[in-house]
Amino acid sequence: MAAEAKLKKAVEHHREGRLDAAEAGYREILASRAGDFNALNLLGTLLLQRGVHDEAEKVLRRAVEINPGSADAQMRLGLANRGLGNASRAEYCFRSSLKLDPKAADTHYNYGNLLASLERGDEALQAYLACLKLxxxxxxxxxxxxxxxxxxxxxxxxxxHYQQAVALRPSSPEALVGLGRSTRALGKSEEARKIFERLVELDPEHVEARQTLSELG
Known part of the structure; x- marks a missing residue:
């Protein structure tokens, strides 16, 4: 099977969530074509999904060396470095990616997450707003x-903002928790109760939701 056909098959596995088969396909291609940028970038993406940040960083660094003009690979290398705790390197990668593609919403979002984790709130705010503008x-x-x-x-x-997130993702625990917390902070206890009750319906073992409902009485 030609490398292009193998890559197409591996991507299909990846898209359908068959990660073992996808990984095997990418690695098979790289065994004979170590410099295949697409296989490297996709393998790095898969490793990020699995939380294997150390190997993902090595694979994606190689992808960037081969194709430094890929904004996507630069962004994913930033994610790998953030996962490893390399904040300065992650920031460099995100900024490099945005120079290449300033209209990449996901990159602004990921950069915002990094900045928020570094307690650089004003910069994080701008990054999130840039994402939402796009x-x-x-x-x-x-x-x-x-x-x-x-x-x-x-x-x-x-x-x-939490309300908009819930409208887009009605069953998102993160959106519902945020909406419940903010609603409670505004003194709207009954509304908050309904939100946390919804969380318990979705996940009967949700610790914060159960504890909050107990506190609300």
Missing amino acids: EPNHAEAHIGLGDLLLHNERAEPAAA
């Missing part, structure tokens, strides 16, 4: 922005 229905960015606003005791705008 992709208004980016549910994760609404959640990230909500978390940032709530952390800074801005419960009302935080709740608005």
Whole structure:
């Protein structure tokens, strides 16, 4: 089977969630074509999904060396470095990616997450807003922005972003938790109760939801 056909088959496995088969396919291609950029970038992506950040970083670093103009590979290398705790390297990668493709919403979002974790709130705010300007229905960015606003005791705008996230992802635990917290912070206890009851319906063992319901009486 030609390398292109093997790659297509591996991508199909990857898309359908058959990660073992996809990984085997990517590695088979790389065994004979060690410099295949697409196989490297996709294998790195798969390793990120599995949380294997150390190997993902090595694979994606090689992909970037082969194709330094790939904004996607630079972004994924940033994710790998963040997973390893290499914040400065992750920031360099995200900024490099955005120079190559300033309209990549996901990169702004991931950069915002990094900045928020470094407690650089104003910069994180701008990154999340840049993401949402490009992709208004980016549910994760609404959640990230909500978390940032709530952390800074801005419960009302935080709740608005969580509400948008819930509208986009009605069963998202992160969106519902944020909406419940912000609603409670606004003194709307009955609304908060209903939100946390919804969380318990989705996950009967949800610790925070059960504890909050107990506190609300």
